[in-house]
Amino acid sequence: MAKYEHFQWNWSLNIAMAILVAVLSVKLDNPLDPIPIFTFMVVQLILVLIPIMFYGLRTTINDSEITLRYGIGIITIKIPLSDIKKTKVVRNPWYYGIGIKVIPGGMLYNAHGFDAVEIKYKKTKRKVRIGSAEPLILKYEIDKRIASGRLN
Helix, strand or coil, rough: CCEEEEEEEEEHHHHHHHHHHHHHHHHHHCCCCCHHHHHHHHHHHHHHHHHHHHHHEEEECCCCCEEEECCCHHHHHHEEEEHHEEEEEEEECHHCCEEEEEEEEEEECCCCCCCCEEEEECCCCCEEEEEEECHHHHHHHHHHHHHHHHHC
């Protein structure tokens, strides 16, 4: 079966980082209240690392697992298809936000927007929500592989 892959940009993080860099640049340029060089270096390092680690979410599905990869892949989550009981398309409330979050009953992995696919596991009551701009396609791809695995 062909591999499914979808990438979702984290626009809000990219915009927030651009605003933060602009504000920091103005603050740095103020001779009356300069930022100490060590503090400036630490802040710059954080401003570089956060977008590299979280600029987007790549969802990949092969015949055995779902892989969620944030940014350059330092944070990678793998979900075996054999552990999945059922899926459904859901809409997250606005206060769930973006990123990696603990939500009631499980985890949310999201980069942008409110739509997601909720996965329930066979052996636990835990659930996982995967944010997607195309939740119906993501659900179909997961369900197709689960059904295929049950037939084999």
